[in-house]
Amino acid sequence: MDTTVADTLIGTTIDGRYRITGRVARGGMATVYTAVDDRLERTVALKIIHPSQATNVHFVDRFTDEAKTIARLTHPNVVAVYDQGRHQGLPYLVMEFVQGRTLRDLLTQRRRLNPVEALAILEQMLAAIAAAHRAGLVHRDVKPENVLVAEAPSGGIANLVDSVVKVADFGLARAVEASATDDTGQLMATVAYVAPELVTDGHADARTDVYSAGIVLFEMLTGRVPYDGDEPVEVAWQHVDNDVPPPSSIVKGLPTVLDDLVARATRRDPGARPTDAGALLAEVQVVRDDLGAANVETALLRQVPARPPAADATALVPTVTTVFPQGTHGSTRPTWARLPEQGARGHGQRRAGGPPSAAPVGGLIGKLGGDRRRILILAAVALMILTVIGSTWWVTLGRYTDAPQLVGGTRAQAEQAAASEGFELRVGDGAFSENVPKDVVLSQDPPASERVIKGGILTVSLSLGPERYPVPDIVGMEASAARGEIEGSKLKFKEGTGKYSDTVPQGVVISVDPKVAAQLKPGSTVTVVISKGRAPITVPDFKGKNINDARGQAQQLGLSVVEQYTDSDQPADQVIEQSPKPGTGAEKDDEIKLKVSKGPPLVNVPDVNNQPCPQAQQTLQAQNLRARLDFNPNGTVRIQNPAPGTQVPPQTEVVLTCA
Known part of the structure; x- marks a missing residue:
């Protein structure tokens, strides 16, 4: 999408809502905008795919x-x-809007991060x-x-150790990977972070993401990526041919545990x-705690005098405060920034069940003579060992418990079970199920x-x-x-046999x-019957015609004619009704x-013989017959024709001979 098209989108409303x-x-595959969801009245991020990608049917379907x-x-x-949809033929995504900066922006500003900050960010990335891997x-x-990296509600990036980190572009990355090369045959991937197997055979799995995360950690610690070159393909093949150098070879003084973590x-x-x-996340957490123990040892050894005092002096070993890598302040992570993996980990807090973070070594040491320095060192080392053991217990066992079984219960049962064991319950997006009842x-x-x-x-995810x-x-x-409409309802459209219609165009x-x-x-099929318009033959008016x-x-x-005969006052063999009506196709x-x-x-024909002729005439007319009086109209009927009892059509004339 060029700049002109992008600018024209600002101020427009997509899908009547955004x-x-x-x-x-603007990236290589899409442009990202801020938008207001007018329906829910919230700010969202809207990513629209470039027109060059929209023509790739495989890319769009996978996306x-x-x-x-x-x-x-x-x-x-x-x-x-x-949400997702299309605008003018271009696929788009509606995503959560994260107020903050990208890690790239932070690295551009600060060049590199200290180990504590780098590991804090990496932990949330890996979470x-x-x-996704699960x-x-x-x-x-x-x-x-x-x-x-999200801003605090009050604005600005908080202490990086306390910041909330979010990972984006899962769907877009998968869609790009579906077509591993572009029209020029070049690898479509960010070559500075690409795993060797993706270069050699195009294969990617969870370990591919582990490799890229390791390169990101290397860059956070050193301020640069491990490989550079004039051409992207040159950089990509360096990942295949060379081992990533240890970060300490670039930034002197970095702990070896970080070198080992990057190498693994x-x-x-x-x-x-x-x-x-998940496996790399567990290793990162161990490294963070190892760095904490290393800081404890350094703090303890700094308390040992460079040379012993006078032989008759007594010495009080000062209080030693354990130094943890989670931050230099004593407050816990703010409520807006708390995450599941960090709900029980405070910054600078004592770890429940383990030794205290600040423990005085009580008592006075008497005259030590020449062994005093050695005793002090041994005491300090012993305290360090106890602290490390306690920290290790807390990290590996003390702060953990088993997640309760919630699957199969109702929402109310899940809330009760979670609350009874001190957990906070969140309800995520539901999912359809043919076997599990709704809201279970x-x-x-x-x-x-x-x-x-x-x-x-x-x-928890509830069944829909x-x-x-x-x-x-x-x-x-x-x-x-x-x-x-049919396909938008996740159903299949099938056109059935068309029909002619006089009323449907x-x-x-x-x-x-x-x-x-x-x-x-x-995926079920809906058969749709579509009108073929008016039929080609116009039905004439047959009513009143002889059959x-x-x-x-x-x-x-x-x-084709289908005849049905019925009694009628109309003449015999005359058409009195038809279907369909005249003029129908x-x-x-x-x-x-x-x-x-x-x-x-x-x-x-009734018997009117011997009746007065005027009376006989009225009798015949009452039977829907006509009477003709011959000779004396006021006389008596002596002869009638047709004879009495004869079956005749209505209005048949009956001749009466009157005398």
Whole structure:
């Protein structure tokens, strides 16, 4: 996306909801904007893929699928994905907006970080990546640009040890990896952090992210990446051919434990590295505690006098304060910055169950003579050993407990179980399940029986029940719009046999099967019947015609006649009704139903002989017959024709001979 297009997006509203307010950054694959979600009234980050990538169908499909997967990944160190869609054909993501700076910005400003800060940031990075690894995802593009360091609510970056770190771009990195090379054949990856196996055979797994995290740690400690070159491919192959140098070879005085940690994470053989981010995270935590123990030893030895005092003097060994690497201040992490992995770890606090962080070595030491210096050193070393043992116990056992079993219970049961054991419960995004009822705990993080920090956070995912989608009401829609509605409802569109219609225009949906609002599984097929417009034959008006004439006319048009005879006061063989109505469209061989008169019912001629002629005339008229009086109209009926009892049609004339 060029600058002109990007600038025109500012101030526009996407999908009737996301109002773009500014541009944050432009990368190789997408541009990131700040936007306001007008529906929820919150600031979000909106990432729009460049047009050059939108033409790659494989990239777009993988990008969309991974966005849906990452949206279900709930972790405090992962930048959340809220929504995805398309704007003018370009895929976009709506993500959590993190107020702060990238790790790249921090390194540009400060060049490098001290070991305590670097390890604090790395711990949270690895916690996020480990959550993805547990979900079966690999980031594939771990680098400082994808690591965000949040500001404190009051503004500004807090002490880096206390800052919240979030990792971004899981879905985009996976989509990019789906096409390992660009049109020029060059590797599409950030070569400064690329793992050797990704260069040689294009393979990536959890250990690939471990390697990249090791390179990021190297850069945080030294202020530079291990390899440089004029061409990207030259840098990439240096990862294959060379071992990453120890950070202490660049920055003198760095502890060897950091050299060892970088070396283990960046071994060229993937099998020699930690198996995933969770395994590397455990090693990082041990290194942080080792650095704390090293600081204790240094502080103790500084208290030993350079030379012994007079032989008759007595000496009081001063109080020794344990120095932990979590920070130089005594306050705990602020509430806005607390994370599950750090809920029980305070900065500068005493560790429960272990020895105190500040322990005086009581008592006075008498006259020591020439052995005094050696005794002081031994006492200091003994105290250091006790402190290290206590710290190790706390780090490995004391601060941990087993996560309770929450899966299978209701939300209320999970809240009760978590509270009874001192945990905080969070409800993450739900997931559909065919077997687990709605609102029952489907999964939990960490899993049951896993060792977790006391008082930490347990995140549960509740079942949404079976995944079902209603058939949308598309009757009356154009076929193209109907297809979009069906496929947007995670159902499959199938066009059935079209039908002619006098009322529904051509190309418009007449009916659907299953019916509108029926609940279907995702991927189920909906058969749509689309109008072919008006049929080619216009049905004529057969009413009032003789059946023979009507039959002949219908056959000439290619229509089939179905006749039904019925009593009627109309003449026999006359068409009195038809279906379909005149003017209706019909196809060849369509049936035309004609109702034909059998004629009026016959009348039984009454016996009027010997009745006065005027009276006889009235009797015949009452039976729907006509009377003709011959000779004497006022006489008596002597003869009638037809004879009494004869069946005749209505209005038949009966001749009466009167005398």
